[in-house]
Amino acid sequence: KAGVTQTPRYLIKTRGQQVTLSCSPISGHRSVSWYQQTPGQGLQFLFEYFSETQRNKGNFPGRFSGRQFSNSRSEMNVSTLELGDSALYLCASSRSDRVSLETQYFGPGTRLLVL
Amino acid sequence: AQSVTQPDIHITVSEGASLELRCNYSYGATPYLFWYVQSPGQGLQLLLKYFSGDTLVQGIKGFEAEFKRSQSSFNLRKPSVHWSDAAEYFCAVGPLGGAAGNKLTFGGGTRVLVKP
Numbered sequence: 001k002a003g004v005t006q007t008p009r010y011l012i013k014t015r016g017q018q019v020t021l022s023c024s025p026i027s028g029h030r031s032v033s034w035y036q037q038t039p040g041q042g043l044q045f046l047f048e049y050f051s052e053t054q055r056n057k058g059n060f061p062g063r064f065s066g067r068q069f070s071n072s073r074s075e076m077n078v079s080t081l082e083l084g085d086s087a088l089y090l091c092a093s094s095r096s097d098r099v100s101l102e103t104q105y106f107g108p109g110t111r112l113l114v115l
Numbered sequence: 116a117q118s119v120t121q122p123d124i125h126i127t128v129s130e131g132a133s134l135e136l137r138c139n140y141s142y143g144a145t146p147y148l149f150w151y152v153q154s155p156g157q158g159l160q161l162l163l164k165y166f167s168g169d170t171l172v173q174g175i176k177g178f179e180a181e182f183k184r185s186q187s188s189f190n191l192r193k194p195s196v197h198w199s200d201a202a203e204y205f206c207a208v209g210p211l212g213g214a215a216g217n218k219l220t221f222g223g224g225t226r227v228l229v230k231p
Binding site: 004031033035042043044045048055056058090092094096097098099100103104105106107108109 | 147151156157158159160161164166205207209210214215216217218219220221222223224
């Protein structure tokens with residue numbers, strides 16, 4: 001079956017712009033989580049959605065937001081981009097809202113470069 | 116706050132040699148523990164996980180990990196490394212005590228280079 005799909009795979013933006021990233025989970029998966037990966041900070045949790053509800057949010061400024069649609073697809077938005085937002089953004093999907101019950105599967109990521 | 120430490124940033128091993136990657140966590144209780152691998156340009160792939168029971172866990176690609184409560188460690192091992200094992204490896208913990216949620220807290224990662 002198809003894995004987690006993230007679009008676009010690569011993106012270049014300039015400071016001050018906004019960006020929207022998309023994640024399509026594996027069919028039947030209702031949970032989507034987002035992570036930011038940078039060389040300096042490593043992998044950091046952004047937020048988690050389950051059945052269209054945000055269940056958890058990481059320690060990121062309000063410029064970072066997300067949502068999940070009824071078909072479980074998720075988008076994250078970053079407004080007023082800063083150079084430090086350059087990163088690989090990963091999403092992961094799962095059938096369950098508990099990591100103890102079901103494996104999370106990660107997508108290939110969207111690489112964002114802010115100039 | 117939950118934290119995960121991977122003391123080795125880089126490790127170089129010869130093909131065919133054994134590999135051990137270290138992971139330490141700091142919690143009061145035993146968390147859910149995971150090892151993921153990330154190949155260049157790829158997302159993360161789950162190698163193995165530990166929730167409870169037998170402290171030696173077998174995973175995919177010939178990897179195993181041992182949970183040691185007394186040392187708060189969850190080290191990853193492979194007896195004989197292949198060139199395709201060159202990648203970055205991440206240790207992670209999940210929510211404590213069976214709590215709901217899929218949030219993972221990751222260590223800083225260990226990059227493995229395999230010499231021919």
